[in-house]
Amino acid sequence: MSADLEFTGERYVPGTAGEIAHEHWHRYAFARAFVAGRRVVDVACGEGYGSVVLADAASHVTGIDIDAGTLAHARAAYANRANVVFVEGSAASLPLPDDSVDVAVSFETIEHLDAADQPRMLAEFARVLKGDGLLLLSSPNRPEYSDARGYANPFHRHELDRDELARLLEPHFPAQRWYRQRRYLGSALWCEEPSGSYEASVGDATMARPAEPPAAMYFVVMAARTTGALPASFRSLSLFTDSDDRELDRIDGEAREVLRLDTLLKTRDAELRDQIRHSNELQAMVTHRDHIISERAAADEALQAQLRAAITERDRLAGQVAAQERIMTYRESVRWWCTLPLLRARRLWNRMRAA
16 A cells, blocks of 8 residues: 555555456556556545556546545655646646547546536536547446445545436537446456457356346446547456555455354354353253252251150150149148148147156
């Protein structure tokens, strides 16, 4: 990624991984075939990488962007490219004279403008282009890009569908050739000898038939004032991949990570089953323990009841013993009072005899 530029989602920055890289690189690679030896303006050039790609074929490229900081980076990063200049300006008010360029390129720009400014942008392209000039423009297809995915890009001011974009182009660029751009997953067979024809099929294990172009995530439009200004020779299909297979490696890496996580989940599932089994065993032991505690509590309650009954019986017997002791004491007392007169009479008798 460019050292002094951060990817925010508003502008593509080289080094940003993902499908956005293929989408942006492919557009400029596709455009190179139509700019050879011609003067080109790259409107909303951003970091400048695309202008440099075009400059490999064009005689001169002017990159225009509204952000001064981004342009400062572009001038410093590509200072050695003699046929590229970077100029600050708005897409709706290009800082170029009339009829000064052969090809105008503007990829993923029009949706960043308000609806009222979009016709002004296209009018500016028509102003700076020569009479037989060519416009190469791309725009996200709102039904697929936003509506179908429930997605809202915060940097897009007014997205278009195919009919809306066609109506905007019609006043200045009635001659149009449309391409549908979308990431495509399939198998490729490459002939080792160059050929101008191609074959595309769709099918499964039971059938195969000619493939229709997929629904457009983006439209890339080649437009001009007249049909004669459109290139007579053109490619029906354009494929692109990065030279170091970085995106394929990224996708493979994500696939490996999915497999790793799947293996980890399987291991975790086995561990979880062991833990659940262990937990069930512990629960059974706890239940058994609670049963034993319940039985011991019942036995203890029975013993307590027996003890309370024994204490009650002891207290009853103690009461009986106390009652018997009171009776015996009473009897002794009665016996003593009964024998007292006799003792007194005996004493008196013994005294009388002694006298």
